Amino acid sequence: MPSVIGQVTVGVEVMVDGLTKSFGRQVIWEDVSLTLPAGEISVLLGPSGTGKSVFLKTMVGLLRPDRGHIWIDGFDLANCAEAKLYELRRLFGVLFQDGALFGSLNLYDNIAFPLREHTRKNEAQVRQIVMEKVELVGLLGAETKLPGEISGGMRKRAGLARALVLDPEIILFDEPDSGLDPVRTAILNQLIVDINAEIEATFLIVTHDINTARTVPDNIGLMFRRELVMFGSREMLLSSDEPVVRQFLNARKHGPIGMSEEKDLSELEAEAQMGHDPGPLPPIPPQLMPSGNKIRRTQRPPGTWLAANGVIPPQGSFVDERGRNWLDEYPRLINAHMHGIA
Ligand SMILES: Nc1ncnc2c1ncn2[C@@H]1O[C@H](COP(=O)(O)OP(=O)(O)O)[C@@H](O)[C@H]1O
Ligand SMILES: [Mg+2]
Numbered sequence: 001m002p003s004v005i006g007q008v009t010v011g012v013e014v015m016v017d018g019l020t021k022s023f024g025r026q027v028i029w030e031d032v033s034l035t036l037p038a039g040e041i042s043v044l045l046g047p048s049g050t051g052k053s054v055f056l057k058t059m060v061g062l063l064r065p066d067r068g069h070i071w072i073d074g075f076d077l078a079n080c081a082e083a084k085l086y087e088l089r090r091l092f093g094v095l096f097q098d099g100a101l102f103g104s105l106n107l108y109d110n111i112a113f114p115l116r117e118h119t120r121k122n123e124a125q126v127r128q129i130v131m132e133k134v135e136l137v138g139l140l141g142a143e144t145k146l147p148g149e150i151s152g153g154m155r156k157r158a159g160l161a162r163a164l165v166l167d168p169e170i171i172l173f174d175e176p177d178s179g180l181d182p183v184r185t186a187i188l189n190q191l192i193v194d195i196n197a198e199i200e201a202t203f204l205i206v207t208h209d210i211n212t213a214r215t216v217p218d219n220i221g222l223m224f225r226r227e228l229v230m231f232g233s234r235e236m237l238l239s240s241d242e243p244v245v246r247q248f249l250n251a252r253k254h255g256p257i258g259m260s261e262e263k264d265l266s267e268l269e270a271e272a273q274m275g276h277d278p279g280p281l282p283p284i285p286p287q288l289m290p291s292g293n294k295i296r297r298t299q300r301p302p303g304t305w306l307a308a309n310g311v312i313p314p315q316g317s318f319v320d321e322r323g324r325n326w327l328d329e330y331p332r333l334i335n336a337h338m339h340g341i342a
Contacts, residue, residue, distance in 0.1 A: 022066055034231040042221065110147070173203070200296075222248055286320050
């Protein structure tokens with residue numbers, strides 16, 4: 001089932017088409033369509049309560065949508081028989097909000113759990129896989145600790161290791177950065193990018209963190225008022241004039257999104273009369289690159305979408321905190337790779 005190019009597997013594409021979900025008479029979101037490109041990192045943003053977690057649960061088949069399709073490898077996960085659904089679910093790794101670890105099991109047994117449950121591997125094989133993932137997420141030495149004995153950041157790493165043991169093609173992250181301080185969030189984001197470079201699975205990250213949304217993904221989607229307002233390349237969303245998108249991605253106080261999540265109509269109309277002044281567009285930050293001068297296979301050069309659409313980025317775009325401009329730095333890195341010196 002994995003797509004194989006040469007000897008290297010890449011993640012699979014997921015195509016969501018016209019998806020609608022309601023609970024009773026409450027419509028959560030309607031007619032959501034998007035494509036998660038194989039091997040790319042996508043972020044889903046939106047005010048709390050807009051149904052982002054419900055969306056992730058629908059994608060893995062834990063919830064059934066009212067209408068619509070979720071195409072994976074030619075199969076419709078939203079409408080297939082139970083047996084096929086069970087098979088398709090094996091393609092997914094999910095990192096739930098709190099890590100969802102078993103409190104009475106140590107990290108090793110938590111991470112080994114899916115292998116013991118879903119495979120016939122012997123303990124030596126289990127050990128090899130668990131320790132490989134423990135090392136990948138930077139938890140070597142902490143395997144015998146209980147979830148209650150470690151920090152929130154370590155619990156997220158352990159949850160991530162567990163999501164990785166069945167070698168998923170698609171990984172869904174539900175607010176991996178919630179409850180983490182900015183430094184730990186930055187470290188986790190680097191880990192996510194490094195793991196994507198290493199395993200090349202398709203990633204979808206639900207987050208509230210604007211900095212994560214601005215720097216980590218290839219694509220961004222924004223949910224608001226029961227719909228997916230926009231989904232597309234990071235550069236498209238970061239340069240968008242759409243008031244909701246502009247407000248959310250720049251964490252602005254003024255705009256269509258209010259304290260109550262949803263302002264009432266008269267308030268909105270009054271604001272629309274005054275005109276939304278989206279203000280100047282801030283510089284577009286460079287995308288977070290993998291450690292060690294690696295380049296992800298699905299990486300697009302900085303400025304690709306902007307150039308293709310004739311959009312001139314604001315002054316200071318693509319400049320990192322060390323003052324390097326990635327419009328110049330990226331071709332240099334590619335060149336170094338071609339000559340085997342990166
Ligand atoms: N199993 C369920 N049954 C009924 N309502 C639900 C269920 N799960 C979530 N909801 C409702 O769906 C809405 C969206 O929830 P959620 O996906 O958790 O939002 P988000 O993750 O964006 O903060 C909320 O109003 C929530 O109460
Ligand atoms: Mg949620």
